[in-house]
Amino acid sequence: MTAIANPTAVSGVKGVLAVTPPAPTGAKGLTDLSTPFQLAALVGGLRPTQLTQSSAWSGEGAQAAANWFTSDAWLAEMLATIRSFRNVEAGWDGENSRAPAAETLDAAEMLLAYFRNAPADRRPAINVGSDGLPSFARNLRDFYLHLVVEPRNHPSNCVAHLTWYAIKDGENIFEESVPFYGTSLPPELSKLVDLK
Amino acid sequence: MTFDPISSPHSIERCAATITFSENIPEKLARTLVADLSKALPKGVSRAATKAFKFDVATGVVTTEGDIGEIPATFKAADGLTQFAFAPNFISWNTQRYVRWKPFLGQLDEFFGSVLEGILGSVSPQSVRLEYADRFNWAGDWTNFDVNTLIKANSPYVAPRARASDRQWHTHCGWFEKVEPFRRLTNVAVEVADLVGPLTPTVGILTMMQDETNVAGFGNTSSDELNREFIVDRLEDLHQGLKKLLTDIIVPAMAQKIGLTA
Numbered sequence: 001m002t003a004i005a006n007p008t009a010v011s012g013v014k015g016v017l018a019v020t021p022p023a024p025t026g027a028k029g030l031t032d033l034s035t036p037f038q039l040a041a042l043v044g045g046l047r048p049t050q051l052t053q054s055s056a057w058s059g060e061g062a063q064a065a066a067n068w069f070t071s072d073a074w075l076a077e078m079l080a081t082i083r084s085f086r087n088v089e090a091g092w093d094g095e096n097s098r099a100p101a102a103e104t105l106d107a108a109e110m111l112l113a114y115f116r117n118a119p120a121d122r123r124p125a126i127n128v129g130s131d132g133l134p135s136f137a138r139n140l141r142d143f144y145l146h147l148v149v150e151p152r153n154h155p156s157n158c159v160a161h162l163t164w165y166a167i168k169d170g171e172n173i174f175e176e177s178v179p180f181y182g183t184s185l186p187p188e189l190s191k192l193v194d195l196k
Numbered sequence: 197m198t199f200d201p202i203s204s205p206h207s208i209e210r211c212a213a214t215i216t217f218s219e220n221i222p223e224k225l226a227r228t229l230v231a232d233l234s235k236a237l238p239k240g241v242s243r244a245a246t247k248a249f250k251f252d253v254a255t256g257v258v259t260t261e262g263d264i265g266e267i268p269a270t271f272k273a274a275d276g277l278t279q280f281a282f283a284p285n286f287i288s289w290n291t292q293r294y295v296r297w298k299p300f301l302g303q304l305d306e307f308f309g310s311v312l313e314g315i316l317g318s319v320s321p322q323s324v325r326l327e328y329a330d331r332f333n334w335a336g337d338w339t340n341f342d343v344n345t346l347i348k349a350n351s352p353y354v355a356p357r358a359r360a361s362d363r364q365w366h367t368h369c370g371w372f373e374k375v376e377p378f379r380r381l382t383n384v385a386v387e388v389a390d391l392v393g394p395l396t397p398t399v400g401i402l403t404m405m406q407d408e409t410n411v412a413g414f415g416n417t418s419s420d421e422l423n424r425e426f427i428v429d430r431l432e433d434l435h436q437g438l439k440k441l442l443t444d445i446i447v448p449a450m451a452q453k454i455g456l457t458a
Contacts, residue, residue, distance in 0.1 A: 072275070072293070079205050079295070106296070109205060113299030117240055117273075159298065183302025195239060 075116045078126050082108055085128045098132030104149045107160035107180060108134040111149070114185040118193040143168055145192065150177065157181070166192055197336035199346045199399065199450065205295070207454045209400070210329040212290040213304055215427055218322040220284040221315055223267075229314045230269045230282055237271065238307065241280075244270040271307075280307055287311065297435055305428065312424050320409070320422040326434040327383075327404035330442065332450070334397040338363060341397045343388060346446055353384045353445050364389050375433075377415025378407040382437075384445065403441050405434045 082105050085092075090099045108126060115123050115136070124136035124145050136147040147164035158179035166173040178186045185195065201207035221229075234243050252258075268283040278291040289304045334341055347354055358367040366387040373380050385402040407430050409417050417426075443451045451457050 075293075075295075076203075079203070083205055110296050110299050113295035113303075116293070116295075117238075181302075182296070182298030184306060 072116060074120075074123055075112060078112050079109065081126050081128075082112075082134070085134075090132075093130055095130070097130040100128050100132040100134060101151055104132075104134050104151055104160055107149050107182065108136075110159065110182045111136065111147075111162075111180070111185075114190070114195065115193060118195050122193040124193075147189075149180075152179070153177075162186065162189065164189065164192075168192060197334065197340050197342070197345075199332040199334055201450070201454050202331040202333065205455060207330040207332055207450075208294045208328055209331040210290065210292050211294040211300060212288060212325075212327050213300075213431055214286055214288040214323075214325040215312075215321050216286040216323045216325070217315065217319040219319055222318055223284075225314065225318055226267050226282070226284060229311050230267055233271070233282070233311055234269070240274040241271055241307075242274070244272050244279075282311070287315075301428065301431060301435075304431075305424075309424070312427065316423055320419050321427055322410075323406050323408040324427055324430040324434065325404065325406035326431055326438060327402065328438055328442070330401045330403070330454075332399045332401075333391060334399070337396055343399065344447075346399055346450055347386065348445065348447055351445055354386055358386075361388075374414050375407065375437075377417055378409060378430075379411040379414040380437075381406040381408065382441065384441070386445070401442065401445060403438050403445075405437050405441070407434065 085100050086102070086105060088099055091097060092099065112126075121140060122138065122143065122145075124138040124147065126134060126136050128134050129148075134149040136145065136149075138145045144167040145164060146166070147162060150161045150163060152158050152160050156179065159182040160180045161177040162180050163176045163178070164174070173188075173192065175186075175188060178189070180186060184190075202209050220226075237243070268281060270282075271280040272278070273291075273293075275293070277293045279289075281288045281290070287308055289308065291300065294300060332346055343359065347359070353367075353369055355367040355369075358365040364387075366385065366389075368383070368385045370381065370383040373382070381404075383402070383404040385400075387400045387402075389398055389400065390396070391398045408414075409422060439456055443456050446456075448457070
């Protein structure tokens with residue numbers, strides 16, 4: 001367990017033509033691309049980075065939808081924190097800290113993919129303890145969460161084990177070594193951060 | 197000067213998965229599935245309003261309708277950066293908020309799982325497609341721009357004439373090949389363009405792979421095998437294939453920087 005917490009296209013359907021209001025489609029300006037790419041843009045209806053008219057990919061020079069890394073500061077900050085701990089060596093805190101394992105940092109990134117959908121006041125902040133384990137924490141008057149990402153026990157096919165202590169609605173909640181597979185959040189954790 | 201991948205842990209600007217069916221989903225079934233899906237949306241996801249008009253072929257009369265709640269249906273996450281589309285002959289999942297593969301696949305399965313079960317009882321998947329748009333922004337300007345620090349020298353995916361250009365250029369290529377009993381279409385597009393604002397160089401790399409079933413000369417897959425697990429298995433295989441493809445396009449140092457070689 002870590003000792004550090006950081007509380008802080010439209011298809012006709014039998015005579016009916018349905019038209020979706022202008023989703024930010026990047027189809028216009030994509031005519032230089034092969035059919036699969038044009039279709040991809042039509043299906044996706046999302047425009048990537050704002051480019052000039054010189055772009056044959058998506059360039060019409062119009063305002064593009066903001067990318068998540070500019071629209072979601074929390075996610076960008078958490079990902080940057082994880083990245084800052086990649087490839088660090090033991091003793092990174094100037095003392096006897098352990099180097100974080102890549103697989104627990106990977107699992108922490110996967111957790112972010114779910115936590116980002118939680119209400120803002122339930123999104124925990126990430127940190128890495130001197131034991132090298134990533135942890136998430138949130139400390140509010142009515143909500144407390146401290147979650148540690150632990151390496152999986154081989155040969156388990158999960159990506160990590162999660163242990164957390166929480167206080168929600170006055171209730172103390174403790175779960176230990178819950179397998180996390182990456183493709184879904186453990187239901188009890190999902191409920192805890194108000195995702196379900 | 198160097199290239200910066202567009203986000204911290206990777207360079208993925210957009211990721212999309214599309215499953216196309218051999219024929220249109222029966223209309224009544226499709227409406228039922230969309231209605232059921234609309235009633236049980238994940239938190240933050242909403243159905244995009246659909247305006248429609250009806251054209252009566254027999255009389256030529258055109259009437260307008262409000263939100264008809266029919267297919268094609270589009271669902272959006274609250275920030276609009278993730279979309280789910282349900283059309284008569286395909287479903288797609290498209291996000292600009294890609295973080296990692298497993299959550300992407302898991303959320304796709306969570307959202308479309310029950311819908312897929314319903315669809316696959318009636319029609320079979322004809323193709324499974326996965327595509328990534330990666331972006332790398334140059335830290336300098338056109339005077340010191342050097343694409344060779346991103347794209348491998350003599351890359352077979354880049355036309356030499358295009359690459360020789362001093363300024364903006366783009367190149368596309370695509371091919372079919374046999375992968376297991378499937379016909380796989382691979383497309384690569386590389387584009388050098390200007391970012392709006394500072395007018396600094398940016399490089400976009402679009403990679404797409406699509407596995408098509410029961411194509412003459414490539415092999416057969418029984419309808420029993422074309423189930424939900426088949427789709428997940430194909431997506432996993434395409435994901436691995438696209439990772440390798442991008443590794444073959446960009447220089448090793450960048451591949452390592454964005455975690456492709458981890």
